[in-house]
Amino acid sequence: MDFLLIDTITNSAGKLYLFIRYRNPNKRRKIFLNEYEGSYTLAGKEALLWVLALIVLLIVVGLIVLTVSNTFIPRE
Numbered sequence: 001m002d003f004l005l006i007d008t009i010t011n012s013a014g015k016l017y018l019f020i021r022y023r024n025p026n027k028r029r030k031i032f033l034n035e036y037e038g039s040y041t042l043a044g045k046e047a048l049l050w051v052l053a054l055i056v057l058l059i060v061v062g063l064i065v066l067t068v069s070n071t072f073i074p075r076e
Contacts, residue, residue: 007041010040010041010045010048012040012044013047014047015043015044018031018032018043
């Protein structure tokens with residue numbers, strides 16, 4: 001079976017995400033098996049998706065703030 005770089009990245013991100021979020025090994029194992037179907041890749045994809053959504057949200061809010069601030073600044 002071929003593995004891609006993104007699989008390695010999401011697998012590592014999933015392990016790190018579950019380790020940080022659930023410090024108790026028994027609870028982490030239970031969540032890992034039930035919610036992520038025993039796949040660190042699924043957990044990593046979810047974690048990376050949340051990070052991407054946060055970055056996009058910050059960019060959109062930043063653009064709105066810049067647009068509004070430039071609209072109301074009087075120019076001489």
